[in-house]
Amino acid sequence: xxxxxxxxxxxxxxxxxxxxxxxxxxxxxxxxxxxxxxxxxxxxxxxxxxxxxxxxxxxxxxxxxxxxxxxxxxxxxxxxxxxxxxxxxxxxxxxxxxxxxxxxxxxxxxxxxxxxxxxxxxxxxxxxxxxxxxxxxxxxxxxxxxxxxxxxxxxxxxxxxxxxxxxxxxxxxxxxxxxxxxxxxxxxxx
Amino acid sequence: xxxxxxxxxxxxxxxxxxxxxxxxxxxxxxxxxxxxxxxxxxxxxxxxxxxxxxxxxxxxxxxxxxxxxxxxxxxxxxxxxxxxxxxxxxxxxxxxxxxxxxxxxxxxxxxxxxxxxxxxxxxxxxxxxxxxxxxxxxxxxxxxxxxxxxxxxxxxxxxxxxxxxxxxxxxxxxxxxxxxxxxxxxxxxx
Numbered sequence: 001x002x003x004x005x006x007x008x009x010x011x012x013x014x015x016x017x018x019x020x021x022x023x024x025x026x027x028x029x030x031x032x033x034x035x036x037x038x039x040x041x042x043x044x045x046x047x048x049x050x051x052x053x054x055x056x057x058x059x060x061x062x063x064x065x066x067x068x069x070x071x072x073x074x075x076x077x078x079x080x081x082x083x084x085x086x087x088x089x090x091x092x093x094x095x096x097x098x099x100x101x102x103x104x105x106x107x108x109x110x111x112x113x114x115x116x117x118x119x120x121x122x123x124x125x126x127x128x129x130x131x132x133x134x135x136x137x138x139x140x141x142x143x144x145x146x147x148x149x150x151x152x153x154x155x156x157x158x159x160x161x162x163x164x165x166x167x168x169x170x171x172x173x174x175x176x177x178x179x180x181x182x183x184x185x186x187x188x189x190x
Numbered sequence: 191x192x193x194x195x196x197x198x199x200x201x202x203x204x205x206x207x208x209x210x211x212x213x214x215x216x217x218x219x220x221x222x223x224x225x226x227x228x229x230x231x232x233x234x235x236x237x238x239x240x241x242x243x244x245x246x247x248x249x250x251x252x253x254x255x256x257x258x259x260x261x262x263x264x265x266x267x268x269x270x271x272x273x274x275x276x277x278x279x280x281x282x283x284x285x286x287x288x289x290x291x292x293x294x295x296x297x298x299x300x301x302x303x304x305x306x307x308x309x310x311x312x313x314x315x316x317x318x319x320x321x322x323x324x325x326x327x328x329x330x331x332x333x334x335x336x337x338x339x340x341x342x343x344x345x346x347x348x349x350x351x352x353x354x355x356x357x358x359x360x361x362x363x364x365x366x367x368x369x370x371x372x373x374x375x376x377x378x379x380x
Contacts, residue, residue: 023278029267029303030252032259058249059268062220066256069222078249082291088213090222101272113219 001041001175002113004153004190007034008176014184018156026153027060027125033041033136038175039067041152042123046072053077053114057107057132060125064153068123077113079136080162088112092142094135099128109137112142116143116165127152127174130161137170154178157189191365194343197224198366208346216343217250217315224361228365229257232313232341235363236262236263239338241311243304247297247322250315254343258313267303271295277289278302282332284325289318297325299335305361307366308335314318317342317364320351327360342367347379 012022025031054076056065065076089111093164097104122136134148140147147170155162156173158181165172176188203211214222214227244266246255254267278300304310312326323340329336337360345352345364348371355362367379 002321023300024302028270028300029265030259032256033263033264035256036260039339059252059270062249062252063256063266066225066253068224070226073222074220075215075221076249080218110213110218112214141196 001038002087003034005176007031008154008178009186012186014181014186018158019183020154020181020186021180022125022154025132026085029071030063035063035067036063036070038153039069039071041053041175042068042121043071044126046121046151046171047064048150049121049171050119053118054121054123055079055109055136056123057081057136061123064123064125065153068151069120072121075113077109079107079109079139081107092139094138094142095129096131096135097129098131107139109139114140114143114145115167116144119148120145121149121151122147123151123153125153126156127154127161127165127172128159130159130165133161134163135166149173151175153166191228193224193227193353195366197221198344198368199376202376204264204371204376207371209340210344210368210371210376212315212344215290217253220253225253225257225284226260228254229259229261229344231365232258232311233261233365236311236361237310239361240309241338243308243335244311244333245269245299245304245312245326246313247326251313254313254341258341262311265303267299268297269297269329271297284328284332286321286325287319288321297322297329299329299333303337304330304333304377306334308333310335311339311341312337313341315343316346316365317344317351317355317362318349319345320349320355322375323351323355327355339363341365 069076152174181185260265370377
């Protein structure tokens with residue numbers, strides 16, 4: 001996605017060889033018009049899949065999920081990372097290790113919001129080691145629903161998550177794949 | 191907001207006398223069209239305030255912020271509750287006590303995203319004791335920006351947050367104010 005790649009080059013900040021900060025437009029401050037274009041792009045890539053629900057994970061996935069759900073006209077569900085006394089007791093759970101936060105956390109989705117037969121599109125802002133995404137796949141399988149697509153805004157192509165998910169046979173579409181970061185220069189795939 | 195109140199009555203679940211769960215459409219599963227109507231309603235209430243930025247708090251505030259920002263055509267910034275190695279070192283912080291989660295946490299916003307002179311609209315899904323909202327007000331003051339409005343989806347009128355914020359002179363607009371929950375019956379103000 002040209003608009004996104006240009007924005008990453010213009011406003012992203014690299015740190016070392018594996019981090020690109022995009023918090024001026026994607027995951028702390030959000031540019032709603034860019035987000036809308038991202039939602040539309042996912043719709044174009046997955047609108048033949050009969051999607052009935054979009055699943056993402058708090059916090060930064062929520063904006064992506066919202067933007068996509070407007071085009072698909074489906075509900076968006078966000079998996080929760082923290083305990084809350086307001087969350088249902090009946091939940092699907094999976095364990096996820098976060099490299100960014102260096103800890104394992106439990107991801108939860110109320111059983112009421114992913115139903116058997118749902119055709120689910122997973123969306124998220126980043127895919128690196130793919131642990132969050134694998135956690136969401138597990139939850140969808142537990143619910144006897146189908147993973148009908150995975151839409152990622154930025155994939156770190158030099159980390160193994162994307163390759164592993166494609167090997168598992170899922171339709172994974174990343175709007176920008178970064179293959180290399182060297183001395184502040186970002187190299188995109190393709 | 192009639193549409194919202196009807197939805198709360200139809201799909202909300204009360205627990206005891208102080209909790210109304212709206213996670214089927216507002217803060218776990220999200221109805222994007224209702225959210226869009228909420229964004230539009232905030233725009234109608236605050237579009238004369240010269241808003242330059244929308245500030246909310248993760249996680250469930252993000253969807254509200256996104257919906258509002260589409261109408262205001264401003265960036266939306268969400269305050270972070272967790273440490274991340276990708277967050278700037280230069281941050282505004284405030285301490286917030288959550289009654290729902292029964293703990294104090296630190297709220298952070300990068301200094302780059304709230305600037306002196308910004309006219310900020312705060313939005314959030316719930317206002318009860320008002321601690322999160324007060325935390326965001328503190329951050330805006332620290333940044334030498336102005337709080338030009340506070341838009342809340344559901345205010346618990348039987349808890350003190352709303353009254354305190356109005357006494358401080360802020361323009362607070364809640365789209366539904368619940369004054370009482372008795373035996374599963376929700377009584378709205380007005």
